[in-house]
Amino acid sequence: MDEDLFYWQAVNIALDRAMEEDPDVFVMGEDVGLYGGTYRATENLMAKYGELRVRDTPISENSFTGLGVGAAMTGLRPVIEIMTVNFALLALDSIVNLAAKIPFMSGGQFPVPLTIRMPGGVAKQLGAQHSQRLEHTLMNVPGLRIAVPFTPQDAYGQLRQAIRSDDPIIVLEHDLLYFSKGAVDLDAKAPPMHRAIVRRPGTDITCAAYSLMVAEALAAAETLKESGISMEVIDLRSLSPIDWNCLQQSVEKTHHMIIAEEDSGFAGAGAELAATVQERCFYSLDAPVSRVAGMNIPIPFNAALESAAIPHAADIVLAARKMLLERSQTS
């Protein structure tokens, strides 16, 4: 059953189906109920499942996230929505000290089957406080798994998998993806949640990206084709764990790697990717791994500066050309 759906619709259907199938699944967060979610992801769920299972919360990110942990310890499967990743900074204690630690510290007695969804990234002029990403911080927390769905199909499939999993899982959605559209097969057997997918095969250079940046990478690959450069685009889909085998196979074939990330490059997700690829593929690399990343500044409000602070397809093209075609003494 293939349907063209908006990303938010895919999330909405995933939640609806999960709640329909499993009475232990409930949704909680700011404005997820009557309002239907700021990106419509929980639209109509309260009417269908009632207030106990679709709970509007006070603005208390740390405590309602911690409440989700407590509920998960007793066997429920909460899906917490944190309105934006920027607010998740207030919930870090519950995410890092509770959700990620309890399964381990309890000697395995208390799994925490908790899913936390949070939109983030740079949208359109939301200002420095509302234009952040949190993957770098969360990736550094053992015990968490992080899914970064790019397509509506993955938004559906990976969320279903996250809810079914007994691990605490963070699903990072991107503000600008909610109104992207794509074919969704609701009954397709999804690949494992953490498996990377080659979105476009290529032979000369590997570009690893995730979330919205996959779109930029695909556009860059199309441009590079005109210069005779064949770029393989890998959609990581998961930032913890990371599908190293997929990256390794690709780099062993292309010998060149670019990492595209919207986040500021300093100590970002790309740093982990570059370091590990270098460890695993050192003897296959014909050039230093290149990170195409956001600048190391808070995201500016001004539209032109905002756009210039984060990478676009053209930046990926430039990096690829520099790596492959324009080797010069200045490089």
Added chain:
Amino acid sequence: MDHERLQGFLYDMLLARAFEERAAQEYTQGHIAGFLHLYPGEEAVAVGSIRAAEPSDYIVSTYREHVHALIRDIEPKKIMAELYGKSTGVSRGMGGSMHLFDKERRFMGGYAIVGETFPIAAGIGYSILYRHLPEVVLCYFGDGAVNQGTFHESLNMAALWKLPVLFICENNHYQIGTEIHRHSAVVDVYKRAASYAIPAEQVDGMDVEQVYAHTHSALDRIRAGGGPYLLEFQTYRYRGHSMADPGAYRPPAEVRAFGGQDPILLATRELARHNPPSKSAQASDPAMDVIQQHIDKGFAAGHWQEEDVATMKAQIQQILDEAVAFAQSSPSLTMDDAVFLANQNHAHEVLF
């Protein structure tokens, strides 16, 4: 109160005190390490409140939780083994002193970040509500925790949704080294519950019978659908905050007064033993050791004799010797154990 229950309280408190003293001994001898927060002085709170709960009720505790676990009937040897970081510990050696978990006994963990017990308890409460069960969560915290955001956030949600949570404040008047008047604008913790329309009481936490009675009635009320409740137990810890803390910030007279170590007070107590106080003298004497007070009352009421207490102590000594021997002889953990635990919830998946 019946004889058996009072004897049980006595046994519980003697076990609690002896266990903590033994833990301190093991610590100073270098057998166990890390943070070790001990409970002496506060025994009446854990004993009275947990004995008032049903086995189906949940306990969420702090990092000073050895005694809560003991009173929840977790075997002393499994707690001692946990302090030793052995695989036979109650948390498989992965938690340590501050993180005792026992799923079977609904002991939902000790938490080492002040204020974390509130949202966890609220979540378990939500789960009970979700399933319409006649269960309650006992949520422990100290006076230092009430200035964390989670206290206010969680009490608000608990009241809003009528969650079956009994908030139990063990007010020992100190957040580590800062006395309550220096950390709280309102020193009566129970008054804060009024902000969230949660009924609350302040109770003498040095009197195990009062602790029991007030907890019992609060639990009944919650179980009947009355929503959350808050009990503030006034208590005192005789030792420093942890093994590393000499407690030098407290005036010696205060410690002596609360610990029953003041020679004059001790003499008074001796006198009292031979001249039982009248029935009207109900309030506990803060100047008297919390356990000694209970013993004395038992003597006075004819519940037990000196020999009974001695027998109990000997019995407990035996249990603790065995617990330490068990902990010491338990196999050490390997990194494989840790890696297995870290991955066990997705063991069916291959995560590279």
Added chain:
Amino acid sequence: MKHPILMPVLSDTMATGRLTQWVKSIGAKVSKGDAVAEVETDKAVLEVEAFSDGYLAGPLAPVDQDIPVKQVIGYLADTAEEAASAGQTAPADPAPASEAPPVSPPPKPSLPAEPFPTPPVAAEPSPAAPAEPVPVPQAFPGGPSEGHAASPYARALAFDLGIDMAQVVPGPDGKVQAPEIVAALIAPAQPPLNYGPPYRLEAPTKSREAVARTMMAASATPSFRVTARLPIRELQHQAASRQVSLTVALSKACAFTIQAYPRFNAVWTNGGLALRDRIDVGIAVEAQDSLITPVLRDAGGKSLADLQSAWKDLLSQTKSARLGPKDYSGATFYLSNLGVYPVVRQFDAVVPLGASAILAVAAMDSDGSAECTLTCDHRVVFGADAAHFLTHLASQLATPDSLW
């Protein structure tokens, strides 16, 4: 104000140039179009022209070093004072001390007696200037390429393929990556020198490097050889009497033969046979310790007198190292004549890329014939074609009247 002088781009393949000398000294007045320096490229020594009037100013780039194209090598100042004050940094190699304007380039002498002398019959002025040593070649005490940065993959590839990193020529950015290893792989094997006698390394001239490269490229051509005795006495006789070089006359004879067998004017390409409609004959000559092939354009169409005149120009340019790519590229057939050495009875030559065949002419014997070997690209022509070619050429040489 100072205006930079850049290392010029003098051919499509030129990535670096070697400054052989500054022909003006610092402070010298320069007019637009004057040569200020000489640069050796992969093919020739060429002048660096001034693009405006001014005074040469330092710092000047050192001579005898490879310099990437478009890099600043010196300056032109608007005033003499500026030129004098600027560039106190002494160039690595002092510019000529002469104050006098235009110093003629010092001769870059050819070495005598090399495999491809011009035929003596042509009576060109012999370049027998006293043999001066060529500019002292740079020695590389540490061995070439040692210490170039290399990518891990390049190193791993070199290890797997058994390539000595010291022998790998780095890329344009000075670093060794996989393409450079592949280049080294298909490059000829390096001779083992480690246990032999002590040696010093002499940097090859650009021209010698270019010859080495084109010969390697040509070695992939599947070729065969056919040898015939061809009567050349009559041609030599007629040519001498008309003041025409025997080589030029031979070229014309070959061109006529090619007209009869036009397949010899074709070349194999990936897209198919390229059939050319003009016959340009390249002739191997020695030059500056190397080999170059000036091209006689339209050898079939032009008169022998015109050809002789063109040849004379080409030779003089060769001697002064002024030959440009348009002069030595694009031949469709080649000729190599060692007839000046009586001891040479027979030899064969390598078919350069771009041609179908090359004719190697040995010394004439007492019968008036010479052993001539035609080396052919077997993708273009076959044995019988070569036999026909040589038969036709033999009759052409026996009765050369039609050439005039």
